Amino acid sequence: MAQQQAQVKFTAVKPQLMVKTPKAVDAVNFYKSAFGAVEAGRSACCPPPTAEQNLPNILCAQLELAGCSFVVYNDDSAPQKIEGIGNQLCLETDDVEAAISKAVSAGAVVEGEVTEGGGACCGGRVGKVKDPYGYVWLICSPSNKCAPVEA
């Protein structure tokens, strides 16, 4: 078992954003227009849309952004209020202001001011937007890293 464990390889890390059913389609469109995310696929378990439906009845979709993937899915247990709880997603960009402006144009709401070096984990400039589904995104300039420290 120890040998098997040592061979464990992960092929992807994907944040999963649940949204209140049936908002997943709206959320996918929002992340496309706000952040330029590209839809990579929908799960095979998604039921096909029917003729009666104006919107495809997706369960979840995989989006790609800056070389990473994240998943948006419908969930009836999605909390209404998640602000400040759990993990946040940070987006790095060289133009924080333009990124915030674009997100706001798509329906996000600015949270606070853009600060200089305010975030422990972010680069020089850090702003925050809350999307229409309750998730807070940090928009920041690339972080300055120091060398790993042997712990």
Add this chain to the structure above:
Amino acid sequence: MAQQQAQVKFTAVKPQLMVKTPKAVDAVNFYKSAFGAVEAGRSACCPPPTAEQNLPNILCAQLELAGCSFVVYNDDSAPQKIEGIGNQLCLETDDVEAAISKAVSAGAVVEGEVTEGGGACCGGRVGKVKDPYGYVWLICSPSNKCAPVEA
């Protein structure tokens, strides 16, 4: 501004996992041993460790896993209980059982049984572990995607 917005490019998407101060060092070591994450750096704002400290006093560290980055940082406001709220992180692997076993060896706790096709956004086999810092990780086989649907 519209033209500037259209040019917004993101260079990274990074989940940020806050843990109760001063657990960030412990958490970094856990994610290394449980998932094989590699430390890529610590923020330039980290104060250097002092001679009196057994552990480096980091504010945050960037970890890399499966081609993605995530950040672990100390935060005094880290919630004690975050289960089931906010986004979850999904790790894809071809060997779900070995991955769970390795995570448990490092201190994670299994949540429920490994199920077949139980997750809307995951592949054939899906398990869950909760890490010592309260975060729940989905461990699943690679997802079967269907083609994007024009919405």
